Amino acid sequence: MARLGSWIEPFPEGIYVKPADAWVDPSQPKAKALVTHGHADHARGGHGAVWATPETLAIMGVRYGEQQERPVVYGETIRVGEVEVSFVPAGHVLGSAQIVLEYKGERVVVTGDYKRRPDPTCEPFVVTPCDVLITEATFGLPVFVHPDTGSEIDRLLHRLHAEPERCVLVGAYALGKAQRVITELRGRGHEAPIYYHGALERLCRLYEELGVPLGELRPATGATKDELKGRIVIAPPGALNDRWSRRLPDPVTAMASGWMRIRQRARQRNVELPLVISDHCDWEELTRTIREVAPREVWITHGREDALMHWCALHQIKARELNLVGYEDEDD
Structure with a gap:
């Protein structure tokens, strides 16, 4: 039996979706890029076709100029190669999205950066059940408790x-x-x-x-x-x-x-x-999100991976570190 999510392969420069022949948030120019949001550690210039929300594409246009835009509105499902792809709100910044990937009965959600707090500038995070949750862990330590x-x-x-x-x-x-x-x-x-x-x-x-x-x-x-x-x-x-x-x-x-x-x-x-105003989840929000999404596996892209890995083990959730390079901003 194939390993869960075997059709998705993490590399230091991003997440490669093999049956779509596309990358999620690649840090190097790629022919096909699925972009979660407009921050420079996730949205880079120089790609071929770029799938993202209209707002993220507008932000990328301001920063990088013209590109081969493939706008995807929230809730719309498109097909890239053999994979069904949709974008749902991530609550991080204007236009930010979780990317939902469905292939041969498996659903993988790549959160990008996200938060659970209300934010008047963007759509709130939408809990999306899946088999594999690929999440950040920027503030993945119990010491991080964001105030109101x-x-x-x-x-x-x-x-x-x-x-x-x-x-x-x-x-x-x-x-x-x-x-x-x-x-x-x-x-x-x-x-x-x-x-x-x-x-x-x-x-x-x-x-x-x-x-x-x-x-x-x-x-x-x-x-x-x-x-x-x-x-x-x-x-x-x-x-x-x-x-x-x-x-x-x-x-x-x-x-x-x-x-x-x-x-x-x-x-x-x-x-x-x-x-203390953050556009990322604190520890409680990270762990609550995992409980609500109820994935079979959690893959952690970047941040304080060790603590979240330990929490997953305590709750009998299989987890792995992806060790992606180039994410996370010290000022966010």
């Missing part, structure tokens, strides 16, 4: 109002996290203009074009220090401590990331206000 997002946004606003002569400079990943922080702020009643680093402009504009309202945004470049007092400024994490930030009025340096749970990481980045 609203409480973290309230901490940000409290600090903003407590020191009106300063601004709050929030480091947030340019795709997904920045737009999520903005919409969460709007949801907590913050209607004032939010200023942004120039690196965020194209993606913020794209989000609005795709139907995600962000409210009034203004470029921080060119604004005076007086204009920026008492304001929130969003920037890529790499800009927090560079020369660009010196133009700001004594900024409270904040960063929105699941890694802010680790105090040493916050200190290393000179972060004064760590905000």
Whole structure:
């Protein structure tokens, strides 16, 4: 009897689906690519045909230019080679999808990156039962317990109002996290203009074009220090401590990331206000997802594999590490 999922072969550069002659999230250019979402560690340029959601293809277009697009909307089933393929929401960022692969009576779900928390910028994660769940484990340790997002946004606003002569400079990943922080702020009643680093402009504009309202945004470049007092400024994490930030009025340096749970990481980045806001599952959400999906096997692409492997063994679920290369962003 063939091994479960024997038609799928992991390589360091991605997951090869043999009867489709296609790759999932390959890190090197391939003739056929199935892409879960637009982050650069999963969506690369230079492929031949690219199957992804329309939103992910739009994001890739902004980043990489024209490509051979094969849009697949949520819930649609297509055929690639001998494999039936569908995309269901992953809840990670706008357009993110789990890729469902069905072949000869077996169903394999590749989650890509995902989260279970509500996010006003994207469709929520959909539990999809399967035989093999191929999952990430970015925060796959019991120490990772993400707090309520609203409480973290309230901490940000409290600090903003407590020191009106300063601004709050929030480091947030340019795709997904920045737009999520903005919409969460709007949801907590913050209607004032939010200023942004120039690196965020194209993606913020794209989000609005795709139907995600962000409210009034203004470029921080060119604004005076007086204009920026008492304001929130969003920037890529790499800009927090560079020369660009010196133009700001004594900024409270904040960063929105699941890694802010680790105090040493916050200190290393000179972060004064760590905000534990993640676009990945925490430990409880990872293990709950596995229980709800109820797969026969769990394959782990990247992250803290050992702890999740041990948890699966304790719950009598067969698991394996795939050791894929090039995934995971330190700032997400």
